[in-house]
Amino acid sequence: MSLIVNGEAVALPSDPRVSLLDHLREALHLTGTKKGCNQGACGACTVLVDGERILSCLALAVQYESRSVTTIEGLAGEDGLHPLQQAFIEHDGFQCGYCTPGQICSAIGMAAEAGRGVPSHVSVDLGAPVALTREEVQERMSGNLCRCGAHNGIVDAIRATVAAEWAA
Amino acid sequence: MTPFSYARAGNAAEALRLGAAGATAYLGGGTNLVDLMRETVARPAALVDVTGLSAVIEETDGGGLRIGAAARNTALAEHRAVRERYPMLSRAILAGASAQIRNMATVGGNLLQRTRCTYFYDTEGSRCNKRSPGEGCDARDGFNRIHAVLGASEACVATHPSDMCVALVALDAQVHVAGAGGERTVPIADFHRLPGDSPDRDTILAPGELITAIELPTLPLAARSTYRKVRDRASYAFALISVAAAIELDGNRVADVRVAFGGVAHKPWRALKAEAALRGGPATPEAFHAAAALEFAEAAPLRHNAFKPALAGRTLAAVLGELVKGEAA
Ligand SMILES: Cc1cc2nc3c(=O)[nH]c(=O)nc-3n(C[C@H](O)[C@H](O)[C@H](O)COP(=O)(O)OP(=O)(O)OC[C@H]3O[C@@H](n4cnc5c(N)ncnc54)[C@H](O)[C@@H]3O)c2cc1C
Ligand code: SF4
Ligand code: FES
Numbered sequence: 316m317s318l319i320v321n322g323e324a325v326a327l328p329s330d331p332r333v334s335l336l337d338h339l340r341e342a343l344h345l346t347g348t349k350k351g352c353n354q355g356a357c358g359a360c361t362v363l364v365d366g367e368r369i370l371s372c373l374a375l376a377v378q379y380e381s382r383s384v385t386t387i388e389g390l391a392g393e394d395g396l397h398p399l400q401q402a403f404i405e406h407d408g409f410q411c412g413y414c415t416p417g418q419i420c421s422a423i424g425m426a427a428e429a430g431r432g433v434p435s436h437v438s439v440d441l442g443a444p445v446a447l448t449r450e451e452v453q454e455r456m457s458g459n460l461c462r463c464g465a466h467n468g469i470v471d472a473i474r475a476t477v478a479a480e481w482a483a
Numbered sequence: 484m485t486p487f488s489y490a491r492a493g494n495a496a497e498a499l500r501l502g503a504a505g506a507t508a509y510l511g512g513g514t515n516l517v518d519l520m521r522e523t524v525a526r527p528a529a530l531v532d533v534t535g536l537s538a539v540i541e542e543t544d545g546g547g548l549r550i551g552a553a554a555r556n557t558a559l560a561e562h563r564a565v566r567e568r569y570p571m572l573s574r575a576i577l578a579g580a581s582a583q584i585r586n587m588a589t590v591g592g593n594l595l596q597r598t599r600c601t602y603f604y605d606t607e608g609s610r611c612n613k614r615s616p617g618e619g620c621d622a623r624d625g626f627n628r629i630h631a632v633l634g635a636s637e638a639c640v641a642t643h644p645s646d647m648c649v650a651l652v653a654l655d656a657q658v659h660v661a662g663a664g665g666e667r668t669v670p671i672a673d674f675h676r677l678p679g680d681s682p683d684r685d686t687i688l689a690p691g692e693l694i695t696a697i698e699l700p701t702l703p704l705a706a707r708s709t710y711r712k713v714r715d716r717a718s719y720a721f722a723l724i725s726v727a728a729a730i731e732l733d734g735n736r737v738a739d740v741r742v743a744f745g746g747v748a749h750k751p752w753r754a755l756k757a758e759a760a761l762r763g764g765p766a767t768p769e770a771f772h773a774a775a776a777l778e779f780a781e782a783a784p785l786r787h788n789a790f791k792p793a794l795a796g797r798t799l800a801a802v803l804g805e806l807v808k809g810e811a812a
């Protein structure tokens with residue numbers, strides 16, 4: 316019974332009560348993923364599973380056998396930070412940094428959703444290709460709270476990377 | 484969390500066999516059940532993971548759609564046929580929870596998320612008839628801004644929190660259920676219960692029964708439909724009031740209409756009285772307000788939610804007005 320975390324196969328917990336979040340933090344010592352509310356309300360624990368953003372606090376680790384999990388630790392490459400990590404620094408996308416790993420993983424999942432045309436609550440036309448306006452990014456990222464109120468910088472950082480990538 | 488065993492079902496027959504044991508719960512995305520287990524509100528002895536069951540979204544012979552219970556909420560909201568033919572359903576799903584939760588949540592789990600309020604979670608500090616039958620309800624005289632105004636009972640005044648289900652009742656969806664005794668199909672409007680004397684039961688599902696699929700009928704008027712949710716913050720909050728509506732016009736008159744409200748009752752509320760009042764009448768703001776007033780004539784507001792009937796009326800009028808002008812879809 317194993318799970319792939321940032322490209323490496325790791326064992327699953329034997330106790331099915333262990334959440335994916337606790338497994339990452341306590342067993343694998345990947346403490347980049349944060350525990351905010353532990354009840355689905357803040358987004359601090361967001362990770363990517365097979366490229367989709369989910370909340371690791373509401374996920375039982377055993378449910379994710381053989382799936383591929385990416386955490387904040389898995390984003391930087393040999394040649395440096397992930398472009399979004401760099402953009403968060405350049406655009407003041409954080410203060411204390413507690414929500415940041417979740418924000419960044421969430422934004423990567425969000426970009427993939429928008430790229431394949433998933434509409435959002437604020438999309439006027441459900442059938443149109445997605446344009447990542449400020450309003451769209453705000454709505455799509457509303458599952459990630461920031462107690463420091465760095466939201467403007469967060470939206471700027473996301474738009475500067477993801478939206479710019481598309482505009483190119 | 485209380486200890487439990489975990490098993491994954493590969494198909495419906497296996498799920499039913501595993502689910503037949505007492506104190507077993509099916510597990511979808513876990514976004515409601517894991518939370519309730521952590522708070523020890525739910526204490527199953529065994530979990531049967533049903534996320535491996537059919538998640539297929541396919542056309543039916545009759546021109547409707549059949550949606551496997553394991554389909555994720557995001558998959559349903561983004562499906563091309565849903566966006567084009569049942570836009571209110573896409574919009575309702577997109578108005579609920581957060582993108583991360585919608586990626587995890589299954590259609591079956593969304594239907595069966597508990598009708599609840601915050602007191603329901605407060606195992607140590609509050610009385611709740613839904614959690615502990617007969618104990619009393621602290622919401623009745625407590626903070627009850629988000630609570631029910633229609634169909635509530637002395638025992639419980641909670642609302643069903645699902646946005647998706649409000650669209651499903653407006654669309655006359657059918658719920659396919661499998662159990663030890665075979666399969667049955669339940670109209671969604673009869674699936675969720677009003678609380679009465681037994682608020683511990685949210686639906687008509689019997690222990691061990693499994694949702695296998697939901698089915699949307701052919702409904703051409705649904706192509707002109709939408710969903711509007713009014714809440715205390717712009718996103719990521721439960722509804723104070725929500726409206727799912729579809730309308731078909733014949734000149735200036737209402738040829739046909741579908742209306743359902745969320746945030747008003749223990750179940751998603753199909754507004755049959757409002758629909759009957761509207762059908763054949765003028766498509767005017769006055770008529771829309773009058774129809775809502777009729778639907779809420781027997782509303783029984785609590786201390787903090789007396790605004791709901793009026794808000795429901797304004798929301799319905801706004802939504803139908805938009806649809807008539809062709810501004811929403
Ligand atoms: C912070 C937060 C905010 C939210 N906000 C909203 C909101 O604004 N609007 C909204 O609509 N919802 C909201 N939700 C609720 C969310 O939509 C539900 O938790 C979700 O839809 C449940 O789906 P699931 O697959 O995760 O169910 P689970 O948690 O896995 O299961 C829920 C229930 O369904 C049962 N079950 C699951 N599948 C089956 C099946 N096939 N057959 C029989 N029984 C089954 C389980 O036994 C359990 O009792 C919110 C949730 C959270 C945590
Ligand atoms: S309204 Fe229902 S769920 Fe809420 S405390 Fe009362 S009995 Fe419990
Ligand atoms: S810790 Fe998971 S959503 Fe807050």
Ligand code: FES
Nearest residue numbers: 410412461462463
């Ligand atoms: S940077 Fe502190 S919570 Fe977001």
